[in-house]
Amino acid sequence: MSRDVDALGRLDxxxxVRAVVAGFGVSGFAAADNLTHLGASVTALDENAAGKEEKAELLEVLGATVRLEPGATAVLPDGCDVLVTSPGWRPDAPLLAAARERGIPVWGEVELAWRLRHPEHDTPWLAVTGTNGKTTTVxxxxxxxxxxxxxxxxxxNVGLPIVEAVMDPExxxxxxxxxxxxxxxxxxxxSAQASAVLNVAEDHLDWYATIxxxxxxxxxxxxxGRIFERAQRACVYNVADPVTEQLVRDADVVEGARAVGFTLGMPGVGMLGLVEDLLVDRAFIEERDTSAAELCSVSELSSQAPHHVANALAAAALARAHGVSRAAVREGLTRFHAGGHRIETVAESGGVTWVDDSKATNPHAARASLEAFESVVWVAGGLAxxxxxxxxxxxxxxxLRGVVLLGRDRDLIAAALARHAPDVPVIVVDGADTGATDEHGPMGRVVEAAAGLAQPGDTVLLAPGCASMDMFTDYGARGDxxxxxxxAHLA
Structure with missing residues (x-):
């Protein structure tokens, strides 16, 4: 007999309960592990066993069933009460489609985590999404x-799997x-205490075309926009991106939740923004109708790039919504340094600066990166x-001083350049079958080509505007x- 899982929580x-977990990556393992701990009968499915064998053995010892092999996700096991899917699984995947046809609940790991919060210590969530800047802002x-x-x-999506975070005994x-x-x-x-949408631009449209x-x-x-639903205190939006403001307007929030904008201009009442070189709060102070409170100066941040400043304002807004002091905001922002492959200077030589922003995996991120520099040799391409x-x-x-293109969808960028920037030199590097790093491999040829275009005062910028998996395991490997x-070129 099937179990109704909708009302089940941490203490039930x-x-x-017969739970099927689709995908056995980081989030899939966390979901399967914790559902097993709660007493559910768990079956975890994945098409690929590489690097997952040890965790599979651990779960099987605890009583779960783990199938990691081609074809494992083709058929939904009989008797399933709930399907927990890893992020990125398309809604039209056979396993998910079968669950919907049978009326079986389909949860993501985040939905599972929300349901497993401990009722005696309801830890608030400050949630961030956006096409770009999520990880840095969080x-x-x-x-x-x-x-x-x-x-x-x-x-x-970064750091600790959310199920593990909510199940922490402390x-x-x-x-x-x-x-x-x-x-x-x-x-x-x-129902986050406060949520932010940093920006919305083209990304993952191949995935959403299935919807x-x-x-x-x-x-x-x-x-x-789902991140704003049931927000308790604040919905943080980007004043420069009307889509984010409309998502706030469309959301069904808890009564009393406020719309809080962030802007690189002078902030209105209820916003955070800039007054000359200062990041200021005009949303979470009593005298906001007539004044703004200083948080820190732009020069104190680790980067003065506009999108980095915008991320800082969004993070500050969420922290202030939680009640964090201005002093703590200042300390946190001035202490923070972004992770690797985010506008990271690799080298400076002969008046040319080489910058790795491999994390710019879509056009919106690439534009933000390019706008941080005056004269650029742009390295771009990959999976669009x-x-x-x-x-x-x-x-x-x-x-643009010039452009060097590589990767599977490089012709898309080349065509846009031909239409809108026909006078800009473009060099296309073949070799999408390897991520070789030596001077004879594709990236070595990219660097040689970029060096030939660059002049003193230029920045050679890797801001691909595309994902990396056609040539590399991830954006980090591409940046490396x-x-x-x-x-090697400068040695």
Whole structure:
């Protein structure tokens, strides 16, 4: 007999619940492990066993069933009461489609985590999404919260799996939660204390075309907007991005929750923004009608790039919504340094600066990166994921000294350059079958080509505007290959 799982929580008995976990990566293992701990009968499925054998053995010892082999996810096991999907699984995947046809609940790991919070210590969530800047903003927020003396951790799409965070026997004071659109798609009951949408731009449109073929961008934005649903105190939006403000307007929030904008201009009442060189708060102070309170100066941040400043304002807004002091915000922001492959200077030689922003995996991120420099030799290309480059090239063409392209979808960028920047030199590097880092491999040839275009005062910028998996395991490996090739060239 099937169990009704909708009302089950942390302190309920899950005995007899037959849970299927789709995907056995980091989040899938966390979900399967904790459901097994709660007493559910768990079956975990994945098409690939590579690197997962040890965790599979551990779960099998605890009583779970783990199938890691081609074809394992083709058929939904009989008797399933709930399907927990890893992020990124398309809604039309056979396993998920079968669950919907049978009326079986489909949860993401985030939905599961929200349901497993301990009722006696309801740890608030401060949640962040957006096409770009999520990880940096969440890490900034984590640093601010710790500066305020709070026990916290970055969780979700970065850091600790969110299920592990909520199941920690020592409760956190507050969680800084990064959420992707994929995670939000399978989330239906989360009620964050405060949420932020940093920006919404083209990304993952190939994935969302399976949901709304006529308008995948609308479906993508709608999933981003789920983060505002049931927000308790604040919905933080980007004044420069009208889509984020509309998502706030469309959200059904807890009564009393406020819309809080962040802007790189002078802030209005209820916003955070800039007054000359100062980041200021005009939302969380009593005298906001007539004045603004200083948080820190732009020069104190680790980067003065506009998108970095915007991320800092968003992180500050979430922290202030939680009640963190201005002093802690200042300490956290001035202490913070972004992780690798985010506008990271690799080398400077002969008046040319080499910068790795491999994390710029879509056109919106690439544009933000390119706009931080005056004269650029742009290194771009990879997997476009359904995105287009017309607007990007049209906006940055005046900054381009030259362009070097590689990767599977390099021709998309080349075509946009031909239409909007026909006078900009473009060099196309073949070799999408390897991520070799030596001077004879594709990235080595990219660096050689970029060096031939660059002049003193220029920045050679790896801001691909595309995902990396056509040539590299991830954006980090791509950035490492670029850095190694630069150092080999300059040696």
């Amino acid at each position: 008995s899950w005995e007899g 890490q900034m927020l984590e640093t601010i919260l710790r500066a305020g003396g709070l026990r916290t951790v970055a969780a979700g 409760p956190w004071d507050v969680l800084a939660v990064e959420l992707s659109s994929f995670q939000l798609h399978y989330t239906s009951s989360m 709304d073929p006529a308008d995948p961008m609308r479906a993508y934005a709608a999933d981003k 994921k359904g995105a287009t480059f017309e607007d990007l090239v049209a906006h940055v063409k005046g900054r 290959a670029f850095a190694a090739a630069v150092r």
